[in-house]
Amino acid sequence: MRIALPVEDKSMESTICQSFGRAPYFLIYDTESQESVFLDNQGAVSQGGAGIKAAQTIVDSKVKALLTPRCGEQAASVLSAANIKIYRTTNDSIRDNIEALTNGTLVLLDEIHAGFHNHRGR
Amino acid sequence: MINVRIAVLSGKGGTGKTIVSVNMAAVAEESTYIDCDVEEPNGHLFFKPRDLGTEEVFVRIPLLDDQLCDGCRRCVDFCRFNALAYVNNRLIVFDDVCHSCGGCVMFCPQQALSEKSKVIGEIRKGVSGGVSVITGRLNTGEASGVPIIKRLLTYIPRSPKPVFIDCPPGSACIVMESIKDADYCILVAEPTTFGVHNLNMVCELVKLFGKPHGVLLNKCLDAYNPAEDYCVRNEIKILGRIPFDKALGRLNSYARIPVRESEKYRELFKALLHTVTKEVRDETVVNP
Ligand code: SF4
Ligand code: SF4
Numbered sequence: 455m456r457i458a459l460p461v462e463d464k465s466m467e468s469t470i471c472q473s474f475g476r477a478p479y480f481l482i483y484d485t486e487s488q489e490s491v492f493l494d495n496q497g498a499v500s501q502g503g504a505g506i507k508a509a510q511t512i513v514d515s516k517v518k519a520l521l522t523p524r525c526g527e528q529a530a531s532v533l534s535a536a537n538i539k540i541y542r543t544t545n546d547s548i549r550d551n552i553e554a555l556t557n558g559t560l561v562l563l564d565e566i567h568a569g570f571h572n573h574r575g576r
Numbered sequence: 577m578i579n580v581r582i583a584v585l586s587g588k589g590g591t592g593k594t595i596v597s598v599n600m601a602a603v604a605e606e607s608t609y610i611d612c613d614v615e616e617p618n619g620h621l622f623f624k625p626r627d628l629g630t631e632e633v634f635v636r637i638p639l640l641d642d643q644l645c646d647g648c649r650r651c652v653d654f655c656r657f658n659a660l661a662y663v664n665n666r667l668i669v670f671d672d673v674c675h676s677c678g679g680c681v682m683f684c685p686q687q688a689l690s691e692k693s694k695v696i697g698e699i700r701k702g703v704s705g706g707v708s709v710i711t712g713r714l715n716t717g718e719a720s721g722v723p724i725i726k727r728l729l730t731y732i733p734r735s736p737k738p739v740f741i742d743c744p745p746g747s748a749c750i751v752m753e754s755i756k757d758a759d760y761c762i763l764v765a766e767p768t769t770f771g772v773h774n775l776n777m778v779c780e781l782v783k784l785f786g787k788p789h790g791v792l793l794n795k796c797l798d799a800y801n802p803a804e805d806y807c808v809r810n811e812i813k814i815l816g817r818i819p820f821d822k823a824l825g826r827l828n829s830y831a832r833i834p835v836r837e838s839e840k841y842r843e844l845f846k847a848l849l850h851t852v853t854k855e856v857r858d859e860t861v862v863n864p
Contacts, residue, residue: 502719503658503673510652510661528670535663 455485456517457555459548460508464492469546474522475505475529481548482515485556491515505529512538521551525563579608580856581732583741583758585751585782587774589616591764592794592818595828597742598622600852603835603845606706608739610728612754614697614714614721619742621831625702625709632698633712633724635676636691640667644688651680651689657719672717697724699731705836708733725753732757738853747781755782760856761789762815765803767796772806779812788859790815792848813855816848 460477462468471477475497482491493515497507505525509532512520519539523546533540542563543551554560584597594611598619601609611617638651638660645667652660652667659673660680671694681689697714712728714721721744732739743754755761761782765775775791782789790813793803797820807814818824824841827834834841 497658500658501656502675503655503670506661506670506673507658510658510663513661513663528673532661532663532668535661535666535668537664 455519456515457483457485457519457521457552458512458515458517459483459521459543459551460495461492461548466490466548468548470521470523470543470548470551472523472546474520474525475508477508480508480511480515482517483552485552503528506532509533519555521555521560522563579733579736579739580760580853581739581741581758582760582762582852582856583743583755583787584762584764585743585755585778586745586764587747587771587776587778589745591745591766591771591774593745593764594618594622594742595824595834596762596764596792596794596818597740598833599835599841599845600849601707601738601740602705602833603842603849604707604738604740606737608708608710608731608733608737609742610731610739611709611711611742612725612728612750613742613744614712614724614728614750615744617711617713620700620702620709620711622833623702623704623707623709624831625704625707628701628703630698630700631727632695633727634693635674635696635723636678637671637674637676637694638669638680638689639692640669641688641690642666644686645684646686646688648685651684654679654683659719673719675719676723697721699724699727701731708737721750722753725750729754729757738849747777751778751781752785755785755787758787760852760859761787762852763789763791764794765791765806766794767799767801767803769802772802775803775806779810788855789813790852790855793817795820815851815855816844818844 459481460471460474461481462471480493497504505528509529513536521541523543540563541560586593601607611619649662652662657675659670661668696718700711702709710731712724744750791807792815796817835845
């Protein structure tokens with residue numbers, strides 16, 4: 455199964471990024487072949503709709519699941535339109551979370567955050 | 577004589593920007609007060625204007641014809657606000673993220689996109705004594721208040737009455753839009769170090785637009801005032817000082833207009849209005 459994770463750097467030893475839309479990179483990982491690819495997240499530098507852009511990248515990489523600490527409302531609606539499951543990560547280790555997913559111990563992310571659309575003071 | 581347009585700004589909310597613009601408009605007696613703080617318009621709470629009607633503000637957002645779309649995704653790549661996504665052979669439009677630039681509609685090679693109207697807020701017109709009170713309000717969750725500001729500024733009357741524009745806090749694009757037509761900018765500053773940081777940001781903004789400006793020091797105590805120090809160091813005109821005063825705070829919390837209740841404040845704001853009007857006149861002589 456192909457899965458995606460927001461990560462801080464282009465390495466399996468890197469950590470999971472706390473933000474999905476603003477993560478610098480995405481790891482696309484194949485649990486069968488154990489192949490890994492790192493993608494730039496163009497959403498990270500965009501002026502708005504970062505989550506939507508990030509979700510589009512994830513959809514286009516044809517993954518079945520996203521492992522992330524959090525996810526915004528708009529990103530979640532893009533992902534669900536593509537039937538991508540969103541799992542909540544348990545710590546910031548990439549390997550721990552991939553292992554947890556294959557063992558079936560990761561749970562689906564149920565609280566989706568309303569995006570921070572407030573432009574005040576910026 | 578053409579009317580003077582005075583914008584009142586501050587780096588953040590709560591510095592007294594609304595108090596200043598409301599009182600200046602009230603002390604001018606015959607004037608127009610425009611509330612551009614569309615996410616939290618407060619001026620009307622003070623004026624309690626007699627209602628003269630409401631206008632809805634619309635924007636144009638893209639409407640998709642599924643039959644014509646061939647999935648080329650040109651629109652998705654074009655939209656710099658990322659309001660579009662293409663998933664499962666379907667285009668998704670995020671209405672709340674769209675900034676109504678119209679680009680996607682123009683560039684769709686299949687003419688699959690057209691425009692539809694959507695209400696994003698309203699403009700309320702009223703009157704309080706001699707003051708026309710124009711209030712803009714953006715519905716919550718909408719992407720940008722700029723279309724409302726643009727509409728609000730068309731309410732500036734062609735009369736010699738001065739206009740006071742109560743701007744949104746901060747220095748984002750919506751503030752730039754609000755000061756575009758202003759002849760003069762009053763920057764309201766608090767006497768704190770954090771206040772100076774905010775003041776510096778709005779100062780940069782008004783300079784960028786080449787707007788003549790001055791600072792009004794609010795909540796002044798007898799102690800050292802970092803905002804005053806900032807003005808002196810940067811050679812920025814100090815328009816006046818409003819003392820920190822419990823009575824003022826009280827009138828404020830009851831949403832009363834001090835210049836309509838107290839001689840002391842009437843004098844203070846009259847002097848301020850006089851200073852600003854003189855500044856504007858001097859500017860037009862130097863920079864016609
Ligand atoms: S540009 Fe037009 S045809 Fe292409 S994906 Fe967008 S709506 Fe469809
Ligand atoms: S109108 Fe502009 S902002 Fe709105 S979806 Fe189209 S390209 Fe994006």
